[in-house]
Amino acid sequence: MAELRHDPDIYDTLEALLALDMRVDRALVERSGNIGARYGEWVDAFGAPRARFLRRPEFLACQVELVRALYGTIAANDTVIIALPYELTFAGHVAERALELIGATLIGVGTSNTICPMPRTLGLMRRYGASSLVTSSSRALELARLVSLQGASTAPPTLHSLVLMGQVCAPQRRDKIAALWGARPLQVFGTPAVPVVATPCPAGELHLCEEWLSADVSRPEPARLTEGRAVRGELVLQAACRSVDDTPIATGELVELWPRERRCACGDERRVVVPVGQIAEAVETATGLVSTGDVERVLFDSLDLDPEMTITARRDGFRVRCTPRRDEGASWAEFARWGVERLRVGLGVDSDLERVVLENTGAKPTTRGEVINEGGAP
Ligand SMILES: [Zn+2]
Numbered sequence: 001m002a003e004l005r006h007d008p009d010i011y012d013t014l015e016a017l018l019a020l021d022m023r024v025d026r027a028l029v030e031r032s033g034n035i036g037a038r039y040g041e042w043v044d045a046f047g048a049p050r051a052r053f054l055r056r057p058e059f060l061a062c063q064v065e066l067v068r069a070l071y072g073t074i075a076a077n078d079t080v081i082i083a084l085p086y087e088l089t090f091a092g093h094v095a096e097r098a099l100e101l102i103g104a105t106l107i108g109v110g111t112s113n114t115i116c117p118m119p120r121t122l123g124l125m126r127r128y129g130a131s132s133l134v135t136s137s138s139r140a141l142e143l144a145r146l147v148s149l150q151g152a153s154t155a156p157p158t159l160h161s162l163v164l165m166g167q168v169c170a171p172q173r174r175d176k177i178a179a180l181w182g183a184r185p186l187q188v189f190g191t192p193a194v195p196v197v198a199t200p201c202p203a204g205e206l207h208l209c210e211e212w213l214s215a216d217v218s219r220p221e222p223a224r225l226t227e228g229r230a231v232r233g234e235l236v237l238q239a240a241c242r243s244v245d246d247t248p249i250a251t252g253e254l255v256e257l258w259p260r261e262r263r264c265a266c267g268d269e270r271r272v273v274v275p276v277g278q279i280a281e282a283v284e285t286a287t288g289l290v291s292t293g294d295v296e297r298v299l300f301d302s303l304d305l306d307p308e309m310t311i312t313a314r315r316d317g318f319r320v321r322c323t324p325r326r327d328e329g330a331s332w333a334e335f336a337r338w339g340v341e342r343l344r345v346g347l348g349v350d351s352d353l354e355r356v357v358l359e360n361t362g363a364k365p366t367t368r369g370e371v372i373n374e375g376g377a378p
Contacts, residue, residue: 040089040192052193054090058239059097061212062090062196066098066188069199073161073186074132076103081125083109083135083143088166090195095134095165104132118146125156132161137169137177137187141307144180145358159183166190168253168275168293171204172300176307189275191251194237198273203266210270214240215257221288223256224347225274225297232256232288234279252279254291281313283349290347295320302342303335308358317350318343323358 041049054062074080080099084092092108099106107128109121122143125133133140140162147155162183164174169187178185189198189206197213198206208215217233224232235255238248258264258272277291292311295318299305306323324335336353343351 040093041087049087052090054193054195058194058212059094061209062094062190062194063097063101065196065199065209065212066094067101069186069188069196070098070102070163073163073184074099074102074104078131079105079107079128079158080132080134081107081109081121081130083121083133083139084165085136085139086110087192088136088195090192091165091190094195095163099134118143119150122146122150122154122156125159126154129158130156131158132163133159133181133183134163134165136167137164137174138167140164140177140181144177145308147180155181161186163188165195166192168277170293170296170300173296173307173309176300180307189273191235191253194249194251197235197237197251198275201264201266201268203264205264205266205272206274207264207268207270208273210240212240214238215255215271215273217255217257218250223274224288224294225276226256226258228262229259230256230262230274231259232276235273235275253277254279254282254289254293281311283313283315283317285348287348290349292318294347295343295349295351298342298346299339303339306358308356310356317352319352319354321354321356323356 040052040054082092082095082099084095092110096106096108105128107124107130109124124130133143135143159181160183162178162181162185164177164185164187168189169177174185174187187200187206188196190196194213196209197215198208201207214237216236216238217231218236220231220233222232223230232254235251235253235257236248237251254276256274256276258274260271262272263269264272275293276297277293279289279291282289282291292313295311296309299309299320299322303322304325306325308323310321312319320339322339324332332355336355339353340351343349
């Protein structure tokens with residue numbers, strides 16, 4: 001990677017470390033056949049905790065890829081808060097190790113616990129002059145909302161970058177979340193079970209980590225977002241490097257995968273993957289699966305919305321709870337009808353749009369209860 005050429009020592013060290021560990025683990029694999037190295041949990045589509053072991057070569061490969069992605073954004077003189085929820089535990093572990101290799105100062109706080117709730121996380125960010133926050137898009141939004149409730153003076157003035165891991169977020173929404181922090185966003189695509197799958201490039205695309213992963217999609221459909229011969233379907237990953245379990249992993253993530261011969265504007269030859277949401281939250285239509293990520297992209301393309309948004313799949317479409325960025329008053333009905341129409345034309349789904357009014361009295365939004373759908377304008 002271009003950034004690492006400025007510091008070949010760390011690149012060589014990491015590669016050597018990875019190669020060494022692979023040889024060690026290869027011997028272990030041959031002896032025992034089972035070398036589960038690190039336990040973590042993720043939440044399946046039904047909300048149940050599911051166990052996963054990440055083997056040491058996979059764990060190290062993810063660290064190497066994350067160092068490559070972060071290098072140039074986070075440096076040794078940075079102080080980084082890592083606030084990832086428990087269900088993204090692997091992402092948190094990998095982020096800690098990768099940042100340690102870069103040499104940054106780390107404050108790992110987790111989230112939603114009694115010792116370090118959100119207000120204390122904000123307090124730590126201010127007290128230690130945090131320059132980067134590693135978290136999920138929804139936690140970044142919750143923390144930003146807390147800043148607005150407490151007053152702008154509680155925002156840490158030193159923050160320059162926001163690293164988002166573990167959840168898919170439409171690019172327009174991601175940029176609006178980062179703007180709340182006045183920080184540069186950097187989004188890394190991973191799943192709860194495979195924490196680093198694709199890393200961002202200067203052209204704004206996500207490149208598959210092909211040095212250790214190969215990817216395909218199951219039940220391929222024509223792409224909706226990507227021109228050309230890209231395919232859409234459930235992302236299936238397989239380890240491409242030595243001594244990692246090469247059983248295909250069905251990730252439950254809906255993605256579009258660029259054809260191998262199509263090159264990104266950045267010049268990187270690795271395949272581009274466009275994540276669009278979880279299969280469990282997608283709706284089957286006459287023209288294929290439509291995900292919450294598709295809905296996000298269409299709505300942020302066509303309406304000026306606050307990044308606070310909830311999208312719930314129904315049998316025939318989606319229920320969207322959202323907030324216009326400006327108080328449009330009586331024109332809300334027209335505003336929402338336009339959104340419903342864009343979703344019908346762009347995605348072929350019926351939807352309801354409900355306006356949520358963000359109050360300054362608590363961390364959670366309250367609903368004023370105005371629902372617009374395709375059949376019943378007020
Ligand atoms: Zn690129």
